[in-house]
Amino acid sequence: xxxxxxxxxxxxxAQAVAPQRERGRLRVAAILxxxxxxxxxxxxxxATMTEIAARSGTAIGSLYRxxxxxxxxxxxxxxxxxxxxxxxxxxxAEQADRMTLEGLAxxxxxxxxxxLTQRAVVLALVDAREGSQDIRQQFREHSRAGMSQVxxxxxxxxxxxxxxxxxxxxxxxxxGAATASAEDPATRHMxxxxxxxxxxxxxxxxxxxxxxTSA
Amino acid sequence: xxxxxxxxxxxxxAQAVAPQRERGRLRVAAILxxxxxxxxxxxxxxATMTEIAARSGTAIGSLYRxxxxxxxxxxxxxxxxxxxxxxxxxxxAEQADRMTLEGLAxxxxxxxxxxLTQRAVVLALVDAREGSQDIRQQFREHSRAGMSQVxxxxxxxxxxxxxxxxxxxxxxxxxGAATASAEDPATRHMxxxxxxxxxxxxxxxxxxxxxxTSA
Amino acid sequence: xxxxxxxxxxxxxAQAVAPQRERGRLRVAAILxxxxxxxxxxxxxxATMTEIAARSGTAIGSLYRxxxxxxxxxxxxxxxxxxxxxxxxxxxAEQADRMTLEGLAxxxxxxxxxxLTQRAVVLALVDAREGSQDIRQQFREHSRAGMSQVxxxxxxxxxxxxxxxxxxxxxxxxxGAATASAEDPATRHMxxxxxxxxxxxxxxxxxxxxxxTSA
Amino acid sequence: xxxxxxxxxxxxxAQAVAPQRERGRLRVAAILxxxxxxxxxxxxxxATMTEIAARSGTAIGSLYRxxxxxxxxxxxxxxxxxxxxxxxxxxxAEQADRMTLEGLAxxxxxxxxxxLTQRAVVLALVDAREGSQDIRQQFREHSRAGMSQVxxxxxxxxxxxxxxxxxxxxxxxxxGAATASAEDPATRHMxxxxxxxxxxxxxxxxxxxxxxTSA
DNA sequence: TATGAATGAGAGTTCATTCAT
DNA sequence: AATGAATGAACTCTCATTCAT
Numbered sequence: 001x002x003x004x005x006x007x008x009x010x011x012x013x014a015q016a017v018a019p020q021r022e023r024g025r026l027r028v029a030a031i032l033x034x035x036x037x038x039x040x041x042x043x044x045x046x047a048t049m050t051e052i053a054a055r056s057g058t059a060i061g062s063l064y065r066x067x068x069x070x071x072x073x074x075x076x077x078x079x080x081x082x083x084x085x086x087x088x089x090x091x092x093a094e095q096a097d098r099m100t101l102e103g104l105a106x107x108x109x110x111x112x113x114x115x116l117t118q119r120a121v122v123l124a125l126v127d128a129r130e131g132s133q134d135i136r137q138q139f140r141e142h143s144r145a146g147m148s149q150v151x152x153x154x155x156x157x158x159x160x161x162x163x164x165x166x167x168x169x170x171x172x173x174x175x176g177a178a179t180a181s182a183e184d185p186a187t188r189h190m191x192x193x194x195x196x197x198x199x200x201x202x203x204x205x206x207x208x209x210x211x212x213t214s215a
Numbered sequence: 216x217x218x219x220x221x222x223x224x225x226x227x228x229a230q231a232v233a234p235q236r237e238r239g240r241l242r243v244a245a246i247l248x249x250x251x252x253x254x255x256x257x258x259x260x261x262a263t264m265t266e267i268a269a270r271s272g273t274a275i276g277s278l279y280r281x282x283x284x285x286x287x288x289x290x291x292x293x294x295x296x297x298x299x300x301x302x303x304x305x306x307x308a309e310q311a312d313r314m315t316l317e318g319l320a321x322x323x324x325x326x327x328x329x330x331l332t333q334r335a336v337v338l339a340l341v342d343a344r345e346g347s348q349d350i351r352q353q354f355r356e357h358s359r360a361g362m363s364q365v366x367x368x369x370x371x372x373x374x375x376x377x378x379x380x381x382x383x384x385x386x387x388x389x390x391g392a393a394t395a396s397a398e399d400p401a402t403r404h405m406x407x408x409x410x411x412x413x414x415x416x417x418x419x420x421x422x423x424x425x426x427x428t429s430a
Numbered sequence: 431x432x433x434x435x436x437x438x439x440x441x442x443x444a445q446a447v448a449p450q451r452e453r454g455r456l457r458v459a460a461i462l463x464x465x466x467x468x469x470x471x472x473x474x475x476x477a478t479m480t481e482i483a484a485r486s487g488t489a490i491g492s493l494y495r496x497x498x499x500x501x502x503x504x505x506x507x508x509x510x511x512x513x514x515x516x517x518x519x520x521x522x523a524e525q526a527d528r529m530t531l532e533g534l535a536x537x538x539x540x541x542x543x544x545x546l547t548q549r550a551v552v553l554a555l556v557d558a559r560e561g562s563q564d565i566r567q568q569f570r571e572h573s574r575a576g577m578s579q580v581x582x583x584x585x586x587x588x589x590x591x592x593x594x595x596x597x598x599x600x601x602x603x604x605x606g607a608a609t610a611s612a613e614d615p616a617t618r619h620m621x622x623x624x625x626x627x628x629x630x631x632x633x634x635x636x637x638x639x640x641x642x643t644s645a
Numbered sequence: 646x647x648x649x650x651x652x653x654x655x656x657x658x659a660q661a662v663a664p665q666r667e668r669g670r671l672r673v674a675a676i677l678x679x680x681x682x683x684x685x686x687x688x689x690x691x692a693t694m695t696e697i698a699a700r701s702g703t704a705i706g707s708l709y710r711x712x713x714x715x716x717x718x719x720x721x722x723x724x725x726x727x728x729x730x731x732x733x734x735x736x737x738a739e740q741a742d743r744m745t746l747e748g749l750a751x752x753x754x755x756x757x758x759x760x761l762t763q764r765a766v767v768l769a770l771v772d773a774r775e776g777s778q779d780i781r782q783q784f785r786e787h788s789r790a791g792m793s794q795v796x797x798x799x800x801x802x803x804x805x806x807x808x809x810x811x812x813x814x815x816x817x818x819x820x821g822a823a824t825a826s827a828e829d830p831a832t833r834h835m836x837x838x839x840x841x842x843x844x845x846x847x848x849x850x851x852x853x854x855x856x857x858t859s860a
Numbered sequence: 861t862a863t864g865a866a867t868g869a870g871a872g873t874t875c876a877t878t879c880a881t
Numbered sequence: 882a883a884t885g886a887a888t889g890a891a892c893t894c895t896c897a898t899t900c901a902t
């Protein structure tokens with residue numbers, strides 16, 4: 001039988017079997033951990049299912065029991081990150097109206113730092129062409145929506161369209177926080193400081209623009 | 216300002232034979248053009264030497280005569296982009312002290328737009344782990360040096376260390392201009408406008424900081 | 431009547447490369463021969479591309495250069511058989527009006543015996559679900575059309591619809607000639623004799639029915 | 646006439662555990678039913694034990710308790726069919742001396758039609774090379790013996806050797822009745838009618854030959 | 861006893877690279 | 882020098898079968 005990979009189609013989490021026993025749950029966790037490492041080290045295409053299986057102490061057949069394709073495994077990883085990103089943003093949105101813009105700039109950079117390990121795997125996966133395009137689309141949209149919320153809370157009166165454009169760009173800028181981790185510690189520290197400054201000045205400028213318009 | 220090597224001969228790693236005759240030069244150009252297209256369409260890993268050969272009307276054996284490995288071909292492409300990026304930045308540096316910061320923000324975004332086609336191939340290649348790490352390292356360093364120059368010219372008195380940190384972050388932000396091209400036209404337009412605003416407020420803030428320090 | 435392609439070159443199948451050099455043509459011949467043996471011995475599903483490659487002294491990659499999938503290889507084999515079957519039937523149709531029915535019965539059984547080696551591979555392939563359904567469909571239709579021609583020539587006045595039904599059944603009966611080759615020699619000889627007798631009496635009966643109708 | 650073993654216990658090869666309790670017998674029946682469906686739909690090689698287990702509502706481990714290998718499951722199915730075929734032929738043999746040859750031709754075609762569902766699974770299994778060769782051998786021999794009986798009853802004086810040759814060929818011809826079911830209804834109807842005519846003329850011809858010899 | 865998670869050999873297929881012509 | 886046929890290691894994925902629970 002020919003071996004072309006299947007498509008995940010509509011299933012949000014193409015998952016062969018949801019593990020029902022404790023043992024299975026541990027195995028899935030081990031697989032995801034190993035997969036994240038391998039995807040980060042090698043990149044999506046160069047990562048092999050064989051290595052992921054070996055590193056997680058799983059037989060290749062068992063790996064495929066839980067994740068029917070390489071793309072499904074990547075999707076799953078992405079989805080998990082998406083969840084924590086989106087809830088992180090939601091939390092931030094709740095507090096945003098009580099924060100200074102300096103505090104918000106700080107919090108945004110920190111948010112990314114918190115998610116750094118997972119972020120690295122996302123960088124390795126978001127641009128891969130395999131797996132479900134839907135998952136990546138969803139991930140992007142949820143992140144943008146969450147970030148828009150934060151911005152509109154932090155800058156009352158900010159028009160939705162501008163909030164959206166800012167969110168798109170903001171998410172891109174914050175990606176730099178993950179990228180920065182590849183730098184030497186001194187550079188990294190300075191870049192992160194610079195990022196806070198960038199965000200601060202940008203947010204202030206946006207607030208002034210809103211104030212000028214409403215006056 | 217240090218320069219990138221003009222000729223491949225100067226690059227110490229797996230490197231293409233420099234074609235001596237006109238015919239060879241045309242062939243190399245055709246290969247590079249095809250390779251750029253294929254790398255962009257498929258990504259580095261999924262791109263095949265066979266397809267690059269076919270699309271450039273070259274026999275696979277001839278392709279390997281000019282570029283001994285796939286990685287070397289990618290390196291070469293990266294090097295060419297690096298060259299045009301660096302010279303673009305050098306040009307900008309010359310004019311930077313006569314520009315307003317608004318003008319500079321505009322010019323930076325435009326610079327990236329000019330290089331967009333080539334930029335796309337860079338995006339496809341910089342994260343690929345194949346080929347020479349040195350080439351990527353060089354590419355990054357030269358870009359950063361060039362950008363630092365621009366910033367120090369535009370903001371007299373800007374300390375070198377901060378210029379470097381800003382350059383690192385600036386280059387990352389500008390990458391968003393290429394990424395934005397994947398968005399729908401309306402979003403893309405707004406994001407680019409937002410990017411100009413971001414750069415403007417950031418540059419002004421940096422200038423004020425310099426002024427405050429020197430006062 | 432539409433014709434089967436005469437030459438493999440014209441075959442509309444997924445074929446990676448039509449070999450242009452003598453060496454390539456020999457290799458293709460070796461592959462087809464080995465493939466026929468393996469398909470016959472193991473059946474389509476159990477036959478492996480690896481074994482076909484090994485038995486034909488071909489590297490697996492080279493095998494795939496000529497036949498891009500296992501199904502394509504099977505299709506090609508089927509098509510070659512189809513060609514010889516159809517031309518065998520066409521020849522017979524030309525002579526059928528000058529033959530006695532006994533002679534025709536004999537000739538039909540012999541036709542199958544002539545094609546026996548190839549026939550065996552057809553038996554292994556026609557029922558396989560892989561490969562192009564179209565090829566098998568074509569093969570069946572062309573065989574039936576050819577056999578109908580023979581019958582209408584041999585029994586003038588035979589209605590087309592009955593000729594078709596007889597052709598379908600006739601082809602099935604003749605398949606027994608190939609199946610019979612698996613028997614021990616004594617049985618095989620008797621079965622083939624019996625087959626001639628069956629065909630003779632059936633053809634006579636059909637001729638009488640035609641005569642009775644036209645009277 | 647020799648009989649096929651009634652119980653699996655008598656079969657000397659890899660064989661299922663004979664379930665002792667009612668519950669087990671139901672389970673085995675469910676498995677065999679599901680297996681027949683899957684073998685027919687997918688073919689022997691493509692059928693999976695997992696799917697058979699799932700469709701019969703059996704755990705894969707339990708399936709293997711009753712049938713130790715896939716081949717054993719197939720053998721068992723074949724054996725059951727053999728049993729009903731042989732008893733059908735035995736019944737026919739009892740009545741054969743009181744039937745006209747037309748009636749017999751009709752009855753033979755009908756016999757196959759009656760067994761059609763089971764026949765389909767036989768077609769899927771007899772050519773599979775897995776499982777016990779002995780089982781298939783037995784199946785063939787019992788069928789041939791039964792058919793010989795029928796023919797010798799229907800045509801008194803028919804020599805045993807010719808009866809055997811006719812039986813072999815007859816069984817092959819009748820296989821066409823199952824194959825015909827894949828055709829469109831109109832074709833199928835005509836092919837079956839033709840098959841009756843073929844059998845009729847063949848049987849008559851055989852009877853005449855016997856009469857001529859004995860005279 | 862019954863279950864289904866686990867196993868791993870092996871299948872089809874790809875493609876960077878080599879080398880005979 | 883130019884060509885493209887040849888190579889084979891490595892990859893994704895399947896499934897008959899086993900065995901711990």
